[in-house]
Amino acid sequence: xxxxxxxxxxxxxxxxxxxxxxxxxxxxxxxxxxxxxxxxxxxxxxxxxxxxxxxxxxxxxxxxxxxxxxxxxxxxxxxxxxxxxxxxxxxxxxxxxxxxxxxxxxxxxxxxxxxxxxxxxxxxxxxxxxxxxxxxxxxxxxxxxxxxxxxxxxxxxxxxxxxxxxxxxxxxxxxxxxxxxxxxxxxxxxx
Amino acid sequence: xxxxxxxxxxxxxxxxxxxxxxxxxxxxxxxxxxxxxxxxxxxxxxxxxxxxxxxxxxxxxxxxxxxxxxxxxxxxxxxxxxxxxxxxxxxxxxxxxxxxxxxxxxxxxxxxxxxxxxxxxxxxxxxxxxxxxxxxxxxxxxxxxxxxxxxxxxxxxxxxxxxxxxxxxxxxxxxxxxxxxxxxxxxxxxxxxxxxxxxxxxx
Numbered sequence: 001x002x003x004x005x006x007x008x009x010x011x012x013x014x015x016x017x018x019x020x021x022x023x024x025x026x027x028x029x030x031x032x033x034x035x036x037x038x039x040x041x042x043x044x045x046x047x048x049x050x051x052x053x054x055x056x057x058x059x060x061x062x063x064x065x066x067x068x069x070x071x072x073x074x075x076x077x078x079x080x081x082x083x084x085x086x087x088x089x090x091x092x093x094x095x096x097x098x099x100x101x102x103x104x105x106x107x108x109x110x111x112x113x114x115x116x117x118x119x120x121x122x123x124x125x126x127x128x129x130x131x132x133x134x135x136x137x138x139x140x141x142x143x144x145x146x147x148x149x150x151x152x153x154x155x156x157x158x159x160x161x162x163x164x165x166x167x168x169x170x171x172x173x174x175x176x177x178x179x180x181x182x183x184x185x186x187x188x189x190x191x
Numbered sequence: 192x193x194x195x196x197x198x199x200x201x202x203x204x205x206x207x208x209x210x211x212x213x214x215x216x217x218x219x220x221x222x223x224x225x226x227x228x229x230x231x232x233x234x235x236x237x238x239x240x241x242x243x244x245x246x247x248x249x250x251x252x253x254x255x256x257x258x259x260x261x262x263x264x265x266x267x268x269x270x271x272x273x274x275x276x277x278x279x280x281x282x283x284x285x286x287x288x289x290x291x292x293x294x295x296x297x298x299x300x301x302x303x304x305x306x307x308x309x310x311x312x313x314x315x316x317x318x319x320x321x322x323x324x325x326x327x328x329x330x331x332x333x334x335x336x337x338x339x340x341x342x343x344x345x346x347x348x349x350x351x352x353x354x355x356x357x358x359x360x361x362x363x364x365x366x367x368x369x370x371x372x373x374x375x376x377x378x379x380x381x382x383x384x385x386x387x388x389x390x391x392x393x394x
Contacts, residue, residue, distance in 0.1 A: 019369055021222035025302065028215070073277065073296045074270040081263060113219045113300040120293045163381070165388065169215055170381040177373030184368065 003134050006127075010138030013187050016114045017146040018180040023114035027147055028172050037151035038144070039101050045140025047080075047087060047109050048118055052136025055079055055119035056129050076119045084109050114143060149179060197322050204326025210303045211334035212383040217303040221338060222372040224294050228351050231339030232332070233287045237280065237295060239328030241272040242304050243321065250312040250320035265308045266299065273298045303331060341375050342366045 016022045023044070030040045055076055063069050088106045092099045099106075109115060118139055122132040153175055162171050195203070210216045220238070225231040248268050249256075256264045277295045280288040288295065298304070307327055312320040343349060346366030348356035356362075365371045 021219050021369065021372065024218040024222065028218075070274060070278070073274050073299055074267060077266055077270050077299050078263075081266065113297050116300050117293060117297060120296055124293060165381040165385040166377070170377045170384065173373045173377030173380065177370040177377065180368075180370040180373055181365070184370065 003131065006131055007134050007138040008189075010135055011142040011145060012183065013189060015142045015146055015183055016117070016139050017143055018176065018183045020114075020117065022117050023112045023143055026108065026112060027143075027150060027176070028169060031147050031150040031154055031172070034148065034151045034155060037147045041140070041144025041147050043106055044109060044112065044114065044143050045137065047084060048115055048136040048140040048143075049133060050087065050136075051080055051083060051115050051119055052122055052132040053129070054083060056122060056127070056132040059119075059123050060129075072120070072123065076116060080115050080119070114139070146179070150176065153179075197319075200319060200322045201326040201329075204323070204328070204330040205333060206330070208327075209330040209334060209383075210306075210327055211331060211338075212380060213387075214303075214306075215380075216306055217301045217331065218376070220294050220297060220301060221335060222369075222376060224291055225335060225339035225342055225372060226346065226367040227290075227343050228336065228339045229287065230290055231335040233280070233284070234291060234294065235328075235332035235335040237276045237291075238298055238301060238303070238331055240276050241269060241298050242307060242328050242331075243324045244272045245269045245304055245308060246312040246320040246324035247317060249308045250315060250317045253313050256313075261313065262305075262309070265305060269304055269308075270299050303327065338372075338375060338379065341379070342371055346371060 010016075014020065017024070017027050026040055026044070031037050058075060058079060059069075059072070063072060063075065084107060088099075091106070118136060122135055127135060150172070154172065157171065157175070166174070204210070206213075208214060211218070211221050217238070220234050224234045245265070245268050249265060273296060276298065277288075280291070280295060307324060311323050315323070340350065343351075344355060345363045346368075348354060348360045348362045363371070366375065
């Protein structure tokens with residue numbers, strides 16, 4: 001039950017994009033087409049899941065036993081950077097079509113603050129290994145949901161008559177604001 | 192090599208290349224911690240500290256860093272200063288550190304900082320990099336102050352905790368919640384673009 005709560009909360013209530021403002025760069029940058037939004041979302045979910053697992057291991061097996069928790073920031077960022085590199089090489093070997101589809105989005109994930117925040121948050125909330133992984137999957141799916149919804153709206157927005165100054169990032173942020181407003185409605189769902 | 196004068200180098204960060212309004216960099220902290228002026232200001236100052244010191248270090252050792260591993264080296268340098276800032280806030284300003292929470296460590300992945308190292312400090316002298324970092328930080332702090340002032344005044348009727356609106360004022364709670372951040376920034380971006388277009392057409 002606890003795990004289900006973490007999962008649903010991560011997707012709907014504490015949505016990384018709309019509640020914590022994380023991963024805004026890809027959220028605005030890669031949300032012009034639905035296809036690329038889906039690829040980006042899945043790539044992020046993938047990396048998030050692995051990051052949640054690996055950072056838990058590093059935190060609980062190395063940093064905490066040796067009292068090195070002040071090195072958290074440095075070690076998490078290094079883990080994420082090398083992990084993304086590894087995942088990139090792995091996907092290129094295993095599935096070239098998937099690699100093609102993800103393209104430039106994969107390396108960009110390193111600078112996605114959502115991943116880093118996930119590692120910090122899991123350690124801050126003292127999640128167990130399983131909880132961390134569930135939290136990672138849920139947060140990734142939440143990100144995917146937000147970016148795909150945004151892409152659907154933006155494809156329609158191309159046809160709309162937007163004031164000149166609001167075009168581009170301005171209107172995208174206002175749309176995100178309205179989406180965040182809608183997502184606030186979920187907050188009553190979980191006690 | 193940049194050919195601007197020192198003054199121009201500083202001023203470009205304030206408006207022409209303002210990291211938030213013009214380059215759309217570092218939006219995560221900009222949106223997340225601007226629900227009160229004090230938080231926005233503290234975040235701005237912490238980011239400024241990290242940016243200035245990282246620029247100093249990167250520009251002074253730029254010849255020693257092999258270009259293949261430069262991004263990783265920058266990240267380690269930045270992460271070191273972020274750890275310093277994080278510990279400093281936690282030791283001397285515990286309430287602020289608490290309300291900023293995990294957003295202080297998140298300065299590591301703030302694209303403004305990495306962007307300036309890659310685009311400027313790695314190619315320019317220590318002095319110029321310092322001026323550039325000072326200008327960019329001021330631009331960032333300025334943007335944080337504007338955004339958080341709008342949100343705090345409309346959302347709570349206060350400025351830095353002091354009541355500024357009369358008792359007739361009904362606070363717009365939505366402004367201090369996440370949707371308010373997105374909408375305020377969207378409108379401010381449009382405003383900045385409009386001012387830019389007006390000044391351009393006058394020239």
